[in-house]
Amino acid sequence: MEEGEGVKSSNQPDIRLSSPFSWRGESFPPILDSESPDHLSRIRDLGIPYIFDIHTHFFPETVMKLIWRWFDNVNWAIGYRLPEKERVERLHHNGIKRFTTLNYAHKVGMASSLNDWTYANYKNWEGAIPFGTFYPEEGVLSYVKQAVDEYKFQGFKLHCEVSKLNLNHPELAETFLYLLEKQIPILIHTGTAPLPGEFTGIQFFKPFLETYPTLKIIVAHMGAHEISAYASLLSAYPNLALDTTMVFVDFLATGKIEEVDAAVSYLETYQDQIYFGSDFPNIPYNLNHPITKILDLPISDLAKQKILYKNAENLFFK
Numbered sequence: 001m002e003e004g005e006g007v008k009s010s011n012q013p014d015i016r017l018s019s020p021f022s023w024r025g026e027s028f029p030p031i032l033d034s035e036s037p038d039h040l041s042r043i044r045d046l047g048i049p050y051i052f053d054i055h056t057h058f059f060p061e062t063v064m065k066l067i068w069r070w071f072d073n074v075n076w077a078i079g080y081r082l083p084e085k086e087r088v089e090r091l092h093h094n095g096i097k098r099f100t101t102l103n104y105a106h107k108v109g110m111a112s113s114l115n116d117w118t119y120a121n122y123k124n125w126e127g128a129i130p131f132g133t134f135y136p137e138e139g140v141l142s143y144v145k146q147a148v149d150e151y152k153f154q155g156f157k158l159h160c161e162v163s164k165l166n167l168n169h170p171e172l173a174e175t176f177l178y179l180l181e182k183q184i185p186i187l188i189h190t191g192t193a194p195l196p197g198e199f200t201g202i203q204f205f206k207p208f209l210e211t212y213p214t215l216k217i218i219v220a221h222m223g224a225h226e227i228s229a230y231a232s233l234l235s236a237y238p239n240l241a242l243d244t245t246m247v248f249v250d251f252l253a254t255g256k257i258e259e260v261d262a263a264v265s266y267l268e269t270y271q272d273q274i275y276f277g278s279d280f281p282n283i284p285y286n287l288n289h290p291i292t293k294i295l296d297l298p299i300s301d302l303a304k305q306k307i308l309y310k311n312a313e314n315l316f317f318k
């Protein structure tokens with residue numbers, strides 16, 4: 001499939017039918033060719049001026065295409081396989097006026113060049129909050145310091161599964177202490193969904209959190225498939241938070257029905273420690289879908305305001 005081409009056209013069978021990941025219900029939520037952001041009036045009614053998406057991805061085009069190839073192999077239909085400029089327009093079209101620039105290294109020697117690339121480009125993406133990444137390797141503290149001091153990055157992203165990264169690796173200790181002292185947030189994919197890795201899961205995360213209890217951490221995907229284990233840490237660690245990325249949606253790659261249904265109550269109880277995330281552009285449905293799903297949940301309007309907008313606003317601009 002060529003760049004810019006829609007994922008499905010009406011005369012082709014939906015490739016989502018043959019994904020190894022399952023779906024809730026019988027029918028699929030709409031995908032790009034029928035995008036209609038009818039959530040815009042609903043958020044306005046809730047007093048939400050715009051949505052803050054804490055989990056959106058930006059990679060150099062060559063890396064992004066390699067990542068899309070992986071998704072293609074599991075029929076994970078990429079809803080927004082578009083040139084970068086159009087992707088940013090799609091975010092704005094859906095009322096997402098602020099968003100992060102997450103990326104991560106797959107190997108040694110890659111993280112600092114990703115940071116350089118983000119720095120060189122993020123000003124073209126209106127509303128972008130620049131995030132860096134790092135990796136257990138020589139020089140890690142120095143390029144992280146550069147990303148903070150010179151590039152003014154406002155957070156970092158780590159991916160324990162793809163990067164085969166152990167959060168407890170001694171080579172990362174100085175960097176974590178530095179980010180703790182600076183109180184710069186780190187968004188971490190530490191959970192076992194959609195696929196477990198060598199260093200994913202609560203057994204790696206808990207000792208890490210105990211070592212740096214006041215580090216500002218956002219756990220991606222609410223820690224699925226161990227949401228309750230991660231959520232149980234929230235009251236004891238006020239600087240810990242979770243993002244809703246791909247959890248409350250009909251695609252069940254990062255949520256199981258029972259796990260997701262049980263997690264709804266956490267959104268109310270821990271409403272100050274939850275951020276909305278989408279995983280854009282690598283989602284097999286419209287951006288409208290995850291937003292509407294949050295709006296439809298049986299939680300208070302105040303919790304929805306905090307999750308869709310206010311918490312992230314406070315994190316970066318207070």
Ligand SMILES: [Zn+2]
Pocket residue numbers: 055057279
């Ligand atoms: Zn992601």
